[in-house]
Amino acid sequence: MFDFCSSMTDEQDARARELIERAAAKWPLRILHVLSDAGAPLRFSRLMERVEGISQKMLTQTLRTLERDGLIIRTLYPEVPPRVEYELTPLGRDLLMQVAALWRWIVEHLDDFDARKAVKLTTARA
Amino acid sequence: MFDFCSSMTDEQDARARELIERAAAKWPLRILHVLSDAGAPLRFSRLMERVEGISQKMLTQTLRTLERDGLIIRTLYPEVPPRVEYELTPLGRDLLMQVAALWRWIVEHLDDFDARKAVKLTTARA
DNA sequence: ATCTATACACACCTTGAGGTAACTGACGTG
DNA sequence: CACGTCAGTTACCTCAAGGTGTGTATAGAT
Numbered sequence: 001m002f003d004f005c006s007s008m009t010d011e012q013d014a015r016a017r018e019l020i021e022r023a024a025a026k027w028p029l030r031i032l033h034v035l036s037d038a039g040a041p042l043r044f045s046r047l048m049e050r051v052e053g054i055s056q057k058m059l060t061q062t063l064r065t066l067e068r069d070g071l072i073i074r075t076l077y078p079e080v081p082p083r084v085e086y087e088l089t090p091l092g093r094d095l096l097m098q099v100a101a102l103w104r105w106i107v108e109h110l111d112d113f114d115a116r117k118a119v120k121l122t123t124a125r126a
Numbered sequence: 127m128f129d130f131c132s133s134m135t136d137e138q139d140a141r142a143r144e145l146i147e148r149a150a151a152k153w154p155l156r157i158l159h160v161l162s163d164a165g166a167p168l169r170f171s172r173l174m175e176r177v178e179g180i181s182q183k184m185l186t187q188t189l190r191t192l193e194r195d196g197l198i199i200r201t202l203y204p205e206v207p208p209r210v211e212y213e214l215t216p217l218g219r220d221l222l223m224q225v226a227a228l229w230r231w232i233v234e235h236l237d238d239f240d241a242r243k244a245v246k247l248t249t250a251r252a
Numbered sequence: 253a254t255c256t257a258t259a260c261a262c263a264c265c266t267t268g269a270g271g272t273a274a275c276t277g278a279c280g281t282g
Numbered sequence: 283c284a285c286g287t288c289a290g291t292t293a294c295c296t297c298a299a300g301g302t303g304t305g306t307a308t309a310g311a312t
Contacts, residue, residue, distance in 0.1 A: 017156075080277090081278080101224070103143075112196060181301055183300070
């Protein structure tokens with residue numbers, strides 16, 4: 001009907017779906033958000049502080065995935081103690097902009113969600 | 127920096143994040159997509175056929191959540207055997223349009239993801 | 253009397269996501 | 283010599299997501 005995928009191959013569709021799933025998940029989304037807000041490269045420990053509730057393990061793990069997806073860049077400065085900085089790639093920045101649009105739309109329509117308003121009478125469950 | 131959430135309260139932000147997380151997950155996204163493509167109300171069993179790989183349990187469960195979020199409408203026709211139809215609400219349709227934009231953007235930039243191109247030399251891991 | 257179709261609910265079980273805690277390595281400092 | 287710092291890694295454990303398989307109500311068809 002809306003046919004919003006007409007020009008996509010199944011392959012593309014599946015891949016995009018996967019990416020959207022991964023990027024829109026809890027930690028990835030928050031990490032990208034934090035990196036964007038910071039506006040500058042952040043060290044591992046700064047991220048730990050700002051991404052509230054994340055465990056060290058999940059942070060490294062998620063950062064690796066984001067790096068593999070080309071959304072962030074990891075830069076290791078071979079000093080002692082080691083310094084590692086993470087920053088958004090242009091792609092990551094752009095993706096976040098796209099997601100932000102969706103995000104904003106949702107916030108604007110928050111009142112409509114959670115709508116038991118839309119319930120038809122016939123919908124009443126037994 | 128990009129400050130794309132400046133006008134949101136923490137409350138709104140959290141709620142939107144949650145919604146985005148839920149809607150962009152595997153099954154919800156696929157179900158909404160199928161319902162949109164169909165362009166007409168679909169019965170439970172039709173959904174089972176079209177959402178490949180989903181289990182009956184997950185289908186009912188996800189449908190309930192989508193209903194609670196106001197994205198779909200469930201209509202029970204008290205016949206025998208029972209007939210139940212699911213369709214997108216306007217909100218569901220609109221949300222899907224928003225997501226579709228993101229979706230399309232990703233497909234257009236698929237080549238950029240999975241980019242080990244963006245790797246700096248300094249990034250080389252030990 | 254039995255069988256079929258529909259849309260589930262429910263009990264059971266497996267798997268994997270993710271948490272916690274301890275360990276590492278290299279070097280500067282007291 | 284012991285200690286602290288940073289950015290992890292590794293082993294272990296838990297819990298919840300999700301799969302499977304079965305039960306149920308109802309009425310018409312055979």
